[in-house]
Amino acid sequence: MNVPMTKIARQLEAWLRATPINTMELRGPGTFIHLTQVTDNNPNSDPVAVTQPEDKASTIVRAGSVGVVMHAHPLRDDPWIQIGQQVRAGQTVALLQIGAVLLPVPAPHDGVVRQVLADNGHIAGYGDGLVEIGKESPHAN
Amino acid sequence: MTDAKPIFSLLGTTAALFEAPGPAMDLTRQQRIWALAKETQTWPEVREAVPGMNNLMLAFSTPPRDIAALRERLVSAWATASPMVLDGRVIELPVVYGGEGGPHMSDVVAHTGLSVDDIVALHSAPVYPVYALGSHPGYCYLGGMDERIATPRRQVPVLRIPGGSVSIGGFQTGVSASAGPSGWNTIGSTSMSFFDPELAMPALLQPGDSIRFRVEKVIR
Amino acid sequence: MIEVLSTGALNTVQDLGRDGCLRWGVGTAGAMDGLALAAGNLLLGNDTNCAAVEVQVFPFKVRFLANCDFALTGADCDARLDDTPLMPWATHGACAGQILTLNLPRLGALRRSRTYLCLPGGVDVPIVLNSRSTQLRGAFGGVGGRALRTGDRLHATTPACLEGRALGLVPPEVAMPLHLDGCPAMRVLPAAEYAQYTAASQSAFWSSEWKITPQSDRYGFRLAGEPLQAIAPLEMRSHGIVPGVIQVPPDGQPIVQMRDAQPTGGYPKMGTVIEADLWRLGQMPIGSRIRFMETSWEEALEALQQTQAWLADTKRQIQLHHDTRSAA
Numbered sequence: 001m002n003v004p005m006t007k008i009a010r011q012l013e014a015w016l017r018a019t020p021i022n023t024m025e026l027r028g029p030g031t032f033i034h035l036t037q038v039t040d041n042n043p044n045s046d047p048v049a050v051t052q053p054e055d056k057a058s059t060i061v062r063a064g065s066v067g068v069v070m071h072a073h074p075l076r077d078d079p080w081i082q083i084g085q086q087v088r089a090g091q092t093v094a095l096l097q098i099g100a101v102l103l104p105v106p107a108p109h110d111g112v113v114r115q116v117l118a119d120n121g122h123i124a125g126y127g128d129g130l131v132e133i134g135k136e137s138p139h140a141n
Numbered sequence: 142m143t144d145a146k147p148i149f150s151l152l153g154t155t156a157a158l159f160e161a162p163g164p165a166m167d168l169t170r171q172q173r174i175w176a177l178a179k180e181t182q183t184w185p186e187v188r189e190a191v192p193g194m195n196n197l198m199l200a201f202s203t204p205p206r207d208i209a210a211l212r213e214r215l216v217s218a219w220a221t222a223s224p225m226v227l228d229g230r231v232i233e234l235p236v237v238y239g240g241e242g243g244p245h246m247s248d249v250v251a252h253t254g255l256s257v258d259d260i261v262a263l264h265s266a267p268v269y270p271v272y273a274l275g276s277h278p279g280y281c282y283l284g285g286m287d288e289r290i291a292t293p294r295r296q297v298p299v300l301r302i303p304g305g306s307v308s309i310g311g312f313q314t315g316v317s318a319s320a321g322p323s324g325w326n327t328i329g330s331t332s333m334s335f336f337d338p339e340l341a342m343p344a345l346l347q348p349g350d351s352i353r354f355r356v357e358k359v360i361r
Numbered sequence: 362m363i364e365v366l367s368t369g370a371l372n373t374v375q376d377l378g379r380d381g382c383l384r385w386g387v388g389t390a391g392a393m394d395g396l397a398l399a400a401g402n403l404l405l406g407n408d409t410n411c412a413a414v415e416v417q418v419f420p421f422k423v424r425f426l427a428n429c430d431f432a433l434t435g436a437d438c439d440a441r442l443d444d445t446p447l448m449p450w451a452t453h454g455a456c457a458g459q460i461l462t463l464n465l466p467r468l469g470a471l472r473r474s475r476t477y478l479c480l481p482g483g484v485d486v487p488i489v490l491n492s493r494s495t496q497l498r499g500a501f502g503g504v505g506g507r508a509l510r511t512g513d514r515l516h517a518t519t520p521a522c523l524e525g526r527a528l529g530l531v532p533p534e535v536a537m538p539l540h541l542d543g544c545p546a547m548r549v550l551p552a553a554e555y556a557q558y559t560a561a562s563q564s565a566f567w568s569s570e571w572k573i574t575p576q577s578d579r580y581g582f583r584l585a586g587e588p589l590q591a592i593a594p595l596e597m598r599s600h601g602i603v604p605g606v607i608q609v610p611p612d613g614q615p616i617v618q619m620r621d622a623q624p625t626g627g628y629p630k631m632g633t634v635i636e637a638d639l640w641r642l643g644q645m646p647i648g649s650r651i652r653f654m655e656t657s658w659e660e661a662l663e664a665l666q667q668t669q670a671w672l673a674d675t676k677r678q679i680q681l682h683h684d685t686r687s688a689a
Binding site: 076098 | 437448451467469471527529530532535536671674675678679682685
């Protein structure tokens, strides 16, 4: 599996944030990574779903962890979501597989599925966009 | 008289079975099985050594990599096992023969050609040694039943006979310790608690003990 | 704490089984799918042997009387918390008053038959003779030695709410599939009387698709297929048996002894399903077909190690996930 460096760096960043380690350096053949923790008051420390508003009308739900994207549960055929589907806050819109563990990715708010951004089986890096959810109210005309 | 060679076999990876064949159910051979059980219970691979009717099951705590070596050790231990005479008690069970508690007495009469009184006399005469426990909690496998009252197991088992049922199955007799299905012929009933899971020794009887059936009443 | 609102017959509290009591005629009881029970426990941070509710008759409904986390593993039965569908093989959090409904196991190739409801610290029932498993014959262990009834209240030993949302597992059947010619398979070691059967019967034993008949339950699975014939009539003495032993009664239709089987038997034995595959068999529903796969002692031990490694690895990864999250 060939994972781009940016993805590795983002995952290391996430792990680093979970520890008291301030600075970390990794050296390998042709590779040098230096990470220093900058304390901030980022309340968004959820390792599963990191959301960044791209525009006011929708939210991109992003992977908070490296993992394999699963559009359905391994025991089922029916996908979590379809384009145009109304979803509620907290509803599972994607699943990330990390080894034996499955992490459901929840919708951050009520809305409508606008786009599915990551294919089934895609190896997501930390921060990869998974699903775009429109912020319009499900009951809007 | 030398017995046929013992048979070692596997029950998956969960247990091994050691059978000591011979012409008939034999108390002396069973006493050697008890001795073998006592010896093998100390082996590190063995969680429980469980005597059966002239056989022994070794339930593994950890199945041994070298199963052939275990087999060799077992065969050796059997060769040197002396009959272990256990100082047991004789427990007397009062039995009401026939009637509602003995619904299959008439089948035993029909098969043996004996009268109810004869059957009761032959059944209640011996002291029955407990060979092993099994089947259900507190149930004892007994030896020593008179052949003359032997009656084959029923074609269609009864779904539920109550605890305390005194029955004949083939050449064996036994008393059920709790309600459950049975393919044996129930000729009477006794009220006795054979098993209490709250006690340190939950079973009333163990190998080495014996049972006598005392005739309390005969309902014809 | 949960209250049973509605239940079919024969849903019971089980752990991994009762050991060390064969000498008194007490069989092991325990979960039909021990791997699912263990994994459900691991999801909640429990010891693998904590007691859980085994549901094999559906639908099953409980009300949570207090806030409580729980895990569901085993058969995917379209579980819902109030109206919200729940992901199978995962932890969930319930609030007091919410109703958990286990519906019918979903149809399809992966239809399975038993679901495990695990609680934090395990279901709190007394230990009787080393175990919390329900011993139906003799009526002890679990909840008073009987199946669950409407109105029963079960406590979690350490009621807890892990903060955060559901955590799931890749089911072991997906991680460690075993099929023969497209049919779910179980590995079998031949037993003592195998050699007493005709060559044709031995061949049929390994090549048949055996159907699990409706006369199948926790005591044993009665199979339908080509009748197995001994070369000569076999006279057996009562001897110890274990779950997985495949007996052949006079009609030639095999019966696989399961968790509630008697600990002794008097029928000839064709083989024994290996311990490492009992969880697979325990999940197979009535009407489904299975194959038996001949294996060796070494392969059977390896299979046991594989399931143990799966559990250890799962435990480690769950712990890693919790460590990462709690430090955030």
